[in-house]
Amino acid sequence: MQRIIIIAGPSGVGKTTVSNYLNEKYNIPRVITHTTRPMRKGEIQGKSYYFEDDDSFKKLHFFEHVKYGQYQYGSSKEALKHAWDKNDIVSLIVETDGVKSYLDVLGDQVYFIYLAVDDRDVLKKRLVKRGDDPAEIEKRLNSAEFKRDLSLRPELEKNAHILKNNNWQETKSSLDKIISSLRNA
Numbered sequence: 001m002q003r004i005i006i007i008a009g010p011s012g013v014g015k016t017t018v019s020n021y022l023n024e025k026y027n028i029p030r031v032i033t034h035t036t037r038p039m040r041k042g043e044i045q046g047k048s049y050y051f052e053d054d055d056s057f058k059k060l061h062f063f064e065h066v067k068y069g070q071y072q073y074g075s076s077k078e079a080l081k082h083a084w085d086k087n088d089i090v091s092l093i094v095e096t097d098g099v100k101s102y103l104d105v106l107g108d109q110v111y112f113i114y115l116a117v118d119d120r121d122v123l124k125k126r127l128v129k130r131g132d133d134p135a136e137i138e139k140r141l142n143s144a145e146f147k148r149d150l151s152l153r154p155e156l157e158k159n160a161h162i163l164k165n166n167n168w169q170e171t172k173s174s175l176d177k178i179i180s181s182l183r184n185a
């Protein structure tokens with residue numbers, strides 16, 4: 001069965017780091033999504049996201065799309081197929097409305113990881129260390145969507161595998177166990 005590991009959680013929690021680890025260690029490709037937000041330092045067009053403007057975003061054919069903070073984000077069926085053509089297990093980073101859309105359509109094919117940290121104050125510190133623009137950090141931390149995604153929504157609890165990303169060595173070992181169980185399923 002083709003599987004999709006969906007990774008959600010607040011900004012700075014480590015979603016991209018987890019997805020990159022799965023790619024580097026297990027060749028698990030990420031479904032690249034589209035956004036109208038500006039590219040950050042270190043991001044690459046077509047690898048981090050497909051960076052769009054409002055007009056080009058409108059022309060795309062989406063599996064689902066959302067407004068998050070002041071920007072648009074969306075994932076396409078084509079991008080999912082493209083990733084599944086490379087490997088039967090793929091990853092995808094979406095916020096929690098996106099998780100619901102995927103669970104509704106793909107059901108048991110979804111392995112949903114909700115990433116969390118014990119101390120919320122580390123999130124801002126990680127965003128600063130990542131080199132994000134300070135004004136963008138403030139806007140993000142004050143957005144309704146960021147506040148919402150600080151905790152797991154009750155309707156997603158039954159589908160979620162909660163993974164604490166306090167300590168990267170421990171997170172890697174948890175991920176290794178998850179991949180081993182998915183491969184043997």
Ligand SMILES: Nc1nc2c(ncn2[C@@H]2O[C@H](COP(=O)(O)OP(=O)(O)O)[C@@H](O)[C@H]2O)c(=O)[nH]1
Binds near residue numbers: 007012037075149
């Ligand atoms: N629903 C949905 N959410 C997305 C998509 N792409 C990214 N996101 C989410 O948009 C939010 C903001 O992403 P981003 O600006 O990269 O910020 P980050 O969380 O700090 O890395 C995150 O919660 C992502 O999971 C998408 O295609 N669909």
Ligand SMILES: Nc1ncnc2c1ncn2[C@@H]1O[C@H](COP(=O)(O)OP(=O)(O)O)[C@@H](O)[C@H]1O
Binds near residue numbers: 010014126130165166
């Ligand atoms: N367990 C961890 N401990 C310390 N720093 C981490 C950990 N996991 C990720 N980071 C760092 O935190 C920052 C935010 O991680 P990132 O994966 O970009 O988060 P997200 O995609 O959820 O916004 C990055 O600079 C990353 O290197």
